[in-house]
């Protein structure tokens with residue numbers, strides 16, 4: 001062989017091997033990026049809708065709650081899209097001549113539902129459920145972003161497996177009090193912005209998400225009248241103060257949290273969140 005292929009062809013062969021390798025890697029990277037690109041995931045895109053419905057206008061502007069329209073989000077796997085009737089509650093009286101709303105009136109008159117284009121759409125082989133996320137302290141905004149600031153709906157996140165797993169591997173960093181689920185502007189507790197959570201059920205054994213109540217104002221300072229009732233002037237142990245004490249509602253004990261780390265770990269226990277290993281196992285999402 002040495003006669004036919006001189007030494008330089010050895011180098012050539014090596015070079016072409018390296019080159020082939022590089023091309024394969026480049027192709028892999030391109031495909032991978034394509035797979036993650038907004039073009040495939042539709043992240044950030046605003047699809048055409050029959051009516052240019054604005055969450056910004058209806059949520060931030062008019063102060064409507066998410067549940068007003070997405071009525072099943074707390075009790076079913078689907079959040080649900082409102083029927084035309086919900087729109088007509090107002091639009092039978094407001095903006096009744098607006099051209100923009102013609103499809104809504106048409107739908108109302110004919111009984112034919114509006115056909116909204118899905119913005120978030122997981123493949124059928126993935127199991128997802130709103131109920132459990134919402135009832136275990138994951139806010140709408142953690143997954144959908146600042147919906148109240150969206151004139152037209154778009155997907156804030158990719159909804160790819162990696163994105164789901166990122167949270168399932170460390171849910172504590174996203175847990176919040178269930179009372180704050182719909183709060184678009186919720187921010188994690190900090191030293192200068194603490195949160196107080198009631199821990200009344202801690203000892204009774206069965207914590208539930210609903211039994212956790214958190215407030216952003218110091219409960220000890222919330223009721224000056226209550227505080228003064230608790231300490232009767234002069235420490236008199238008369239009948240009157242006994243009656244007053246008996247009438248006081250049982251105040252739950254509050255614990256102060258000054259970081260998401262603390263709050264997250266407290267809520268992990270209260271909500272009985274499974275371990276990261278359990279939450280990342282394939283059967284959770286692929287059943």
Ligand code: HEC
Nearest residue numbers: 053058059064065066069116117118119120140144147153
């Ligand atoms: C007045 C009714 C109304 C209210 C209030 C409302 N929505 Fe919607 N929502 C809709 C309609 C109609 C659609 C479908 C059209 C679209 O995608 O913009 C929708 C779509 C969505 C979608 C995308 C659905 C998809 O196709 O993937 C999300 C996410 C969403 N809403 C979240 C929220 C959140 C979070 C709130 C509260 C901050 C909220 N909505 C309040 C009516 C409402």
Ligand code: HEC
Nearest residue numbers: 051052053054057082086087089090091094095100101104
């Ligand atoms: C609680 C009352 C209420 C409900 C429910 C409601 N709207 Fe509206 N909508 C309004 C008001 C008020 C305006 C603003 C009119 C103005 O600009 O002064 C408006 C404006 C609009 C506009 C004009 C564009 C814009 O956002 O300014 C569209 C389109 C619209 N609504 C669609 C819908 C659809 C679709 C639904 C049902 C999913 C719906 N609305 C439900 C009260 C409502």
Ligand code: HEC
Nearest residue numbers: 066070073078079080120121122128133134138139140143
């Ligand atoms: C853990 C992440 C997560 C949270 C929290 C979450 N969503 Fe979703 N949402 C999704 C995913 C994923 C989809 C797509 C589901 C599918 O395609 O089957 C979706 C779809 C939707 C849809 C489209 C209709 C439907 O039910 O599929 C609406 C509306 C919606 N979400 C509203 C909300 C509201 C309102 C909240 C807060 C109360 C909320 N979501 C909280 C991840 C989340």
Ligand code: HEC
Nearest residue numbers: 127128132136138142159164167171174272273274284285
């Ligand atoms: C921001 C955090 C977060 C994101 C993002 C998230 N999850 Fe979850 N998920 C949770 C938490 C917290 C639980 C409750 C765990 C528990 O109760 O042990 C949960 C539970 C679940 C469950 C268990 C339901 C049951 O009944 O056992 C499924 C399925 C699930 N998630 C699917 C998904 C899918 C699919 C995605 C991505 C599209 C996703 N999740 C994104 C936090 C998240």
Ligand code: HEC
Nearest residue numbers: 122123126159160161164165168279280281282284285286
């Ligand atoms: C927290 C939920 C969750 C868990 C846990 C999970 N997956 Fe997925 N998986 C998804 C989602 C969401 C998609 C869809 C991704 C998309 O549409 O791009 C997916 C897609 C896939 C696909 C299709 C190829 C792809 O990447 O799109 C395969 C294969 C897969 N998962 C295998 C697994 C295996 C194996 C495990 C266990 C090690 C696992 N998954 C655990 C949510 C999950």
